[in-house]
Each structure stands twice: as structure tokens, then as C-alpha cells.
Amino acid sequence: MSEHFFTCPYCWETISMLLDLSVEAQRYVEDCEVCCNPLQISYQVEADEVVDFGAAPLGQ
Ligand SMILES: [Zn+2]
Numbered sequence: 001m002s003e004h005f006f007t008c009p010y011c012w013e014t015i016s017m018l019l020d021l022s023v024e025a026q027r028y029v030e031d032c033e034v035c036c037n038p039l040q041i042s043y044q045v046e047a048d049e050v051v052d053f054g055a056a057p058l059g060q
Contacts, residue, residue, distance in 0.1 A: 001018045001019065001020055001021065002018070002019050002021050002048075002050060003016050003017070003018055003019075004016060004017055004018075004019050004043075004050055004053060006053065006055050007055075008032045008034060008035060008037075008039065008055070009039070009055060009056060009057050010032060010035050010037040010039075010057060011032065011034050011035035011037070013032075013034040013035070015032055015033050015034055017030060017041065019043060019045075019050055019053075021045045021048050021049075021050070023045065024044065024045055025042075025043070025044045025045070026041070026042065026043060027040070027041070027042040028040075028041055029041070029058060037057070037058075038057075038058040039055045039056065039057070039058065040054075040055070040056045040057070040058050040059075041054070041055055042054045042056075
């Protein structure tokens with residue numbers, strides 16, 4: 001697992017999430033820990049590094 005920091009597109013707070021690097025690509029919905037709005041999380045893993053991380057408002 002790797003902790004990844006990013007800016008929430010709803011509240012603009014910097015938040016972090018633990019990402020599972022054992023899976024090549026993931027896409028799921030997780031609530032922001034600050035404002036509790038649903039975020040569409042998507043990312044890819046290459047050589048145990050997170051690439052193409054995205055956190056978008058749900059529905060966009
Ligand atoms: Zn937020």
C-alpha cells in the first residue's frame with residue numbers, strides 16, 4: 001500500500017488515500033475524508049509507482 005496525496009475537487013483540501021499497488025489499474029468511488037463527497041478514484045500502477053492518478057467528482 002502507498003499513501004497518495006492529492007487535492008479534493010470539492011473542498012480543495014489536501015487529502016491522502018492508501019492505494020493498493022498490487023493491482024495494475026483500479027477505479028472506484030471513495031468519499032473525501034474532509035467533506036465526505038464521493039470521489040471517482042482511478043489510477044494505474046507501473047513498477048510499484050502510481051501513474052495517471054485521478055480524483056474526479058462523481059458523475060463527471
Ligand atoms: Zn473534500
